[in-house]
Amino acid sequence: xxxxxxxxxxxxxxxxxxxxxxxxxxxxxxxxxxxxxxxxxxxxxxxxxxxxxxxxxxxxxxxxxxxxxxxxxxxxxxxxxxxxxxxxxxxxx
Numbered sequence: 001x002x003x004x005x006x007x008x009x010x011x012x013x014x015x016x017x018x019x020x021x022x023x024x025x026x027x028x029x030x031x032x033x034x035x036x037x038x039x040x041x042x043x044x045x046x047x048x049x050x051x052x053x054x055x056x057x058x059x060x061x062x063x064x065x066x067x068x069x070x071x072x073x074x075x076x077x078x079x080x081x082x083x084x085x086x087x088x089x090x091x092x093x
Contacts, residue, residue, distance in 0.1 A: 003045050003074070007081045011070075014084040018068065021086075036063060037084060040070050044081075048074050058082065 007015075015037060023030030040063045044051070051059045060069045063084075071083040 001077060003048055003077055003079045005041055005045055005079045005081065008083075011081040011084050018066075018084065018086065022066075033066060036065050037068070037070070039064065041081070044070065044072060044079060048072075048079055 015034060018033050018037075019030045021030075022033045040061050044061050048059070051061045054060045054071060057073050058071055059073070060071050062069055066086075067088045068084060068086055070081060071085075072079050072081045074080075
């Protein structure tokens with residue numbers, strides 16, 4: 001089944017905050033961050049049920065190379081990305 005990925009405004013804001021944060025840390029790191037998040041999105045689309053459930057129907061995927069997780073739900077053929085956040089800055093996800 002082909003899943004459509006939808007990103008909520010909150011998740012988009014999380015992504016932009018991460019880009020800004022990593023650009024402040026090191027030149028070019030802010031460019032690598034969204035590429036890595038994009039790879040996580042592709043993994044979620046390929047195998048959305050291959051991740052753990054966090055709360056209720058909310059699932060999460062750990063992001064490679066960055067201390068982030070992507071929280072999402074699945075409804076029929078749609079994946080809704082709820083949050084993308086730093087587990088070091090917000091450890092109680």
